[in-house]
Amino acid sequence: MKVLKVDHIGVAVEKLDDALAFYTGVLGLELHGTETVEEQKVRTAFLPLGGTEVELLESTDPEGPIGKFIAAKGAGMQHIAYRVADIEAALAELKEKGVRLIDEKPRYGAGGARIAFLHPKATGGVLVELCERKGD
Numbered sequence: 042m043k044v045l046k047v048d049h050i051g052v053a054v055e056k057l058d059d060a061l062a063f064y065t066g067v068l069g070l071e072l073h074g075t076e077t078v079e080e081q082k083v084r085t086a087f088l089p090l091g092g093t094e095v096e097l098l099e100s101t102d103p104e105g106p107i108g109k110f111i112a113a114k115g116a117g118m119q120h121i122a123y124r125v126a127d128i129e130a131a132l133a134e135l136k137e138k139g140v141r142l143i144d145e146k147p148r149y150g151a152g153g154a155r156i157a158f159l160h161p162k163a164t165g166g167v168l169v170e171l172c173e174r175k176g177d
């Protein structure tokens with residue numbers, strides 16, 4: 042398995058507009074776009090920086106993963122996403138090595154990326170996302 046780069050860092054926020062005021066207005070990052078991902082029950086904003094991106098995640102439903110995360114832990118760092126060239130091969134390899142997965146099969150995330158999450162219990166407490174994008 043080959044990890045190509047840190048694709049993005051996911052940050053759970055209470056209110057996207059408030060978070061954007063900080064990330065763009067104070068840090069000076071550029072907003073690349075926002076997108077609602079129904080399946081994940083989130084509204085996301087991407088801010089590219091230095092070859093990677095900050096992904097801000099606002100919950101659209103308290104029962105969704107971000108809604109539950111914020112209820113349990115509060116807003117803050119939520120996941121780190123690693124770009125892989127072949128997500129199916131990566132998942133097969135992890136499975137073979139006995140790594141606990143949240144997603145056995147890839148699903149679609151923001152920007153049409155194919156994504157899958159690894160269980161934090163298998164990664165030292167960090168929610169890890171694998172991410173494959175077209176054009177790699």
Ligand code: ZN
Pocket residue numbers: 049051096120122150170
């Ligand atoms: Zn992500």
